[in-house]
Amino acid sequence: MNEKVYGARCKDCGKEMYPAHARCPECGSEKLEPLEIAGQGKVLTYTDLYALPLDYERRYLRLAIVELDSGLRATGQLLDEKPKLGKRVRTTIGVVRQSGDRKIHGLQFVPV
C-alpha cells in the first residue's frame, strides 16, 4: 500500500509540524517541505467512543493521541486490545472510515 500521511518541515528553521501549516509557527517562513508522519511513539491519551458518528456500525471505536519519538503528536485509531497510557506503539495506515463506497485512509496505531 502506498498511502502515506504528511506533515511539514520548515526549510529555514527545521521546525517539524503536523498538521502542516502554510507558514512556520516558529519562524514565519513559508518555505516548507512535506514530512512523512510515521514511526514509533507512546500513547499520551486514548478513549473508547460508544456514541458514534455517521458511517460507523460497530459497538465502539478506540482513538488515541500518540507522541512520536520525533516529538510530534498525532491523532488516530488505536488498534490495541490492551491500551495503556505510555505504551509503545507504531504507526500504520488503514481504512479509518467508510462512507458508502468511499474509503478514507488514515493513521492507525498498533502495539510495537
Place this chain on the structure above:
Amino acid sequence: MRKVGIVGIGQSRFGIRSDASLRELSFEAAKASLDDAGIPLDDVQAMVVSVASDELSYALQPSAQVVDYLGFNPKPSFRVEGACASGSMAVRTGWMTVASGLADLVIVVGAEKMTEVSTAAVTDVLGRAGDFMWEYPFGMTFPGYYALIARAHMAKYGTTEEQLSMVAVKNHHYGALNPYAHMRKEISLDKAMSSFTVADPLKLYDCCLISDGAAAIVLASDKLAGSLSKKPVWISGLGLGTDTISLSDRRDITTLDATVEAARQAYDMAGIGPKDIDVAVVHDCFTIAEIAAYEDLGFCAKGEGGKLIEEKRTYIGGDIPVNVDGGLKSKGHPIGATGVAMAAEIAKQLRGEADPGRQVENARIGLSHNVGGNGQHAAVHVFQVD
C-alpha cells in the same frame, strides 16, 4: 471607545422545542429582552445574530429568517460564527458596534435548533468543528475530544471520575432551580457515576444536552444606558483567544490556551483578577471542561480543579460560584444561543434578579467563558455594576 451596558435581557425556555422554529425561538428571546429594556424594536439600530450551524438549520444565512420574522428589515444585521462560542462572538460584535459609535442601541440574538436532526448527525456535525482533515475522519466526536483531555488530566493531576460527576451534580442542582433550563432535575452522584459510557472516561451525565433555544440582550451606549436602566450591567472586559485546530497539536492537552489568553485579555482590560469575580458562568460542555476552565481562568492552580469542585468551592457560599444557572450541562446548550444566554445570566445575577436559591448575594463582578469547538476559540467577558 464608549462604555457599553446591557439594558435588556431575554431568553426562551431551552429544551426539545418541537413547538417552535428557529425564528419563533428567536422572537421569544428578542421580545423578552426588548420588554425588559422597555423599548420598541423601532429604537434599535442594528442586530447581531448568532446561529452556529448551517448544517443543523439546513439553510444558508439562517440569520435572515430571524431578522425578517422579527420585522427588523431594512436595518443592518450581521451574523457571526465561532461554533459553540458564536454567542459570545455576537456579544463582542454588538459591543464593538456600540463602543465604536456606529450605533447607540443594538440587539444581540443567539439561537439554535438542534433537535430536528438525529443525534448521530448532530454528533457528526459537531465533530467536524474540530480538525476536519486530520482528526474528524477517524470517527472523532465532540465527547471524544473531551474524553482525550479528561484521561490526560486524570493521569497528570489525579483528577477522578467522581470529581467529574460532582460537576454534573452541582450544575443539575442549580439547573433544577432555573425555569428556563432544559433538564430541571437534581441528580445523585451515584446516578451520574452509574450512567452509561459515551466516550470513556466520560459518561452520559458528563455530557451537556442537545437543546433548542434562544437568548437575546440589548446593548446601549453609556449615556443611553443610564436613562434606560436603573442598573445597567457594564461590559468592562473582553478577551478572545485562539488555538490549534488539532487537539494533538496543543502545547498541553489538559489546558485550553485559548481560554488562558482570552482571560488574560479580559482581566487586563477590566483591571481585575480572578479573585475579584463574584459569580461566573463557564463552558461546561463536558464536566472535564468545567474543571479545566477553573484552572485556565485562574480560579485555582493548574491541576487543582478537581479538588475545587470536591470541596464545593464553586457552589454558592464557596469562593467562586460557577454555573449557578445549571450550566450547559442542565440548562442546555443550543450552541448559537449559549454565549448570549451566558451574558444574560450574568446580567441577571448582577441585577440581583436570579431565581430563589441560585442568586449570589451582592454580586458586583461577573464573568462568562465560552469555548468554540474543543478550544479553537475561547471568549471571556467581564461584567460589572456600579
